[in-house]
Amino acid sequence: MWKTSSDSGISTACPVCGKFLIGDYDKGEVVCPSCGFVAADQAEDQGPEWKALDLEEKERRVRVGSPRTLSLHDFGLTTEIGGQMRDSHGKSLNPYMRNAVGKMKKWQTRIRTSSSEERGLSNVLSRITEVASILTLPRMVSETAAHIYRVSARMKVAKSKSIIGMTAASVYLSCRKCGVGRSLKEVARAAGVDKRTVAKYYRLVLKEVERAYVPPPSVDKYISKLVNTAKIDPKIERLALQLASKTNDTKISSGKAPAGLAAAYVYISSVLSGEHIPQREIAEVAEVTEVTVRNRCRELLDNYIIRQRLKPLMAR
DNA sequence: ATGGTTTTTACTGCGTC
DNA sequence: GACGCGGTAAAAACCAT
Known part of the structure; x- marks a missing residue:
């Protein structure tokens, strides 16, 4: 699907920003000129609609073989x-x-591995794949992360920074670009780095390398992820998504942690469907507090007519 | 650095099974 | 009595200035 027409260099539209992908920058990569998204050439790795996998699937999803890859400093060639x-x-x-x-x-x-830069690069890139595999990210994401790191290394942004911190920042930015819902917390944990360090480097990379604002994954993504990782009935997911689409006002969501909002949607949906999953569980998998879930719920319930349908159910 | 906003921590009270 | 839930105050974290 991502085959490049070799002469012109122009191939498909970028799934992230819609611009045309260009075959190569200077290294034979297939990248999007405007957002830096790296197109993977393997069909099963197409990512924006990719959902978090549960544990069994994680085990099976381990990839084998060595396709040409950006994640090795010499492209594995x-x-x-x-x-x-x-x-x-x-x-x-x-x-x-x-x-x-x-x-x-x-x-x-x-x-x-002659120059010191190359040595450093190969080190970082292998760490990127390591972190990506802990998070079971699709290859496309780790490729994009590798590309981000390459660019930042080229621009000397990575100079005198903690290596593992930079890899985490690259991976996190890559997740956001690809629309894969991984929180900074998760990435930091997988890399074994302090969250604040990652945040700092992330901002840095965002400012220097990436010039555009990269929106965080939508609430929908968080809902899907939540439902998948917690193994919740898909019908609750559908309900939650419906609810979310009907109440997607920026008034409520702006400035709030999307994970908390997603948790609230899932919780409300679980109550509506009679399943009634405890707040505690939802809050846990969403990695927010019960308090936050409650607050989002309250705001939602205060501002929308769901209240009328929910009240009798809650009264019981 | 600072101040405003949001999240977390920690604790309490209420109703139900 | 344990559990789920709602609420609150204060601390902590976050973000833009």
């Missing part, structure tokens, strides 16, 4: 010299050849 010391027919090499091959091997690694 170099040939390895094996360590078995055998020739192409499988015979052992004589001592002289062993010596020569050993030297070649040594030099190859030296050349490949």
